[in-house]
Amino acid sequence: MSVLTIGDIGVLSGMIHIGDEAMFEAARDELAVRGLGVVGISSAPRESAARYGVLSVPRLGFVGLDRDAAARRSRLLVDAARGHTALEAEDPAAEVLNALAEASGVLIAGGGNLASRWPVHVYERTTLAAMARVRDLPVVVSGQTFGPDLDDADAERVAAMTRSAALTGVREHASAELARRWAAQVHTGVDDASFLGGGPTDHDGPTASDRVLVSLSGWFAGRPAAEVEHAIAALLDHAADTVGSVVFHAHFGPESAGAEPAGDAALHERVRARMRRPSEVVPSGDSLTAARLARTSRLLVTSRYHPAVFAAPAGVPILALAADEYTRIKLSGALGHWGQDDVVDLDALTDALPRLSAIAASTAATTDAAAERIDDHRATAAGWWDAVADALR
Structure with a gap:
């Protein structure tokens, strides 16, 4: 069947x-x-x-x-x-x-x-x-x-x-x-990919590394690209100074290492060039690898949706960057299921530095909030897929 x-x-x-x-x-x-x-x-x-x-x-x-x-x-x-x-x-x-x-x-x-x-x-x-x-x-x-x-x-x-x-x-x-x-x-319910590959394990979460994971979308909703890229670079320099090493991972980009940067990966290179602190790049790879990377980061800065979907169940603190009402609805929804709410507009990036510091300092509370919710979300998701399978047989 x-x-x-x-x-x-x-x-x-x-x-x-x-x-x-x-x-x-x-x-x-x-x-x-x-x-x-x-x-x-x-x-x-x-x-x-x-x-x-x-x-x-x-x-x-x-x-x-x-x-x-x-x-x-x-x-x-x-x-x-x-x-x-x-x-x-x-x-x-x-x-x-x-x-x-x-x-x-x-x-x-x-x-x-x-x-x-x-x-x-x-x-x-x-x-x-x-x-x-x-x-x-x-x-x-x-x-x-x-x-x-x-x-x-x-x-x-x-x-x-x-x-x-x-x-x-x-x-x-x-x-x-x-x-x-x-x-x-x-x-x-939570996004369908929240528990991809079994979801976060006891070994996943913000204590697994000191990595600040960054995943950006090129959708700026008409804002001048150079201004947005400059503001994001300053935010990420602050993250490198106060939290840990910055690692870029494109959710729309070349699958393999060595390819010419394109999509989100090209944007990442432009932002990296504006940063004063060094950073690293991980190839896009596949979904399971991406999920593991997000779940084991110390902090996530993202304007893409699915990095947040992967990271939030593991209790990783997230600073989400919204370009418009559509991206705000999606990102707020992804974070809200897990007790997080730090979604900032691209227009407010210059004011986001202290917010990033506060998010990073709240790791224990963020992890606890996710842990309190995960069993219920897993059970609800399992019940949903039971009903889907029954309806489609």
Whole structure:
């Protein structure tokens, strides 16, 4: 029995997005221990098949389409799922239709968050869900952030998907409130990748090293890049002076060492060049390695989401940097589950130095807060995946 699963996976040109891969990997693992296999929808099917040991098929063909063309393609694919029309043999969605014929259900996994800034993800996920519905297959939505920027048409597409889903899971309360306004039955929990690889162990946590781990996103929401990079460099020099050695780890970057810096890794090099203190770089690697690195750091400074998802359950103190309302909602949600709340706007970086010192000094309290919550979060997550597996059998 297999579950057709869409996340946002596929390493192209050697560039990996750790968080998106992590959520798919977690879903594969959680379903596997409950007796269900997955078929992945991927930007690079052969690469994903080799990475995860599962059958993978191409995406549905929405990349590069404007909204009118995407709407037409959505109708075409749903009609094809009904059997009312036939796709061309070279259509990438033909393999998705074949996988649907063998699937027990569809999982809309985390990754490609559903907001109007990424219409391709809105159309992909809502169309796949509609294709499943006309085949009388159950759909589960898991690990999502909804909005906050959703125009009326996109909101209605996403709302219809959640209302018809067997289960809908979100990872912060703002998304849950929005889904409830759509009359969806919604579950709120920690991110699906929080316990990837088994989660933090007794040996993980801020006492494991003196490392200040840094993971930055190039999304500055229109702010002058040079000014933001200069302010981050000053913040990290302060971290090096007061906490420990600074290590950069790109969550969107070249998978292997020795590659030309790109994505977050290129930003890291620009920030490093502005620092007066030395720093180190760790290649992006894979999701399990990234999780271990975050869980064993002394302090995390991040504007990426999944470093916080990995670090917070281990009680690692986190200073999160938000560029806009979307990133603030995600980062606040990730930290709030574990009793942390230090999210600062990029405009306030010059005032963040004493805050960083205070966060680093509160390690014991932060670790205790995570320890008090972890058993409940583990149990809730296990119950969620039990329900997902039951719905998709």
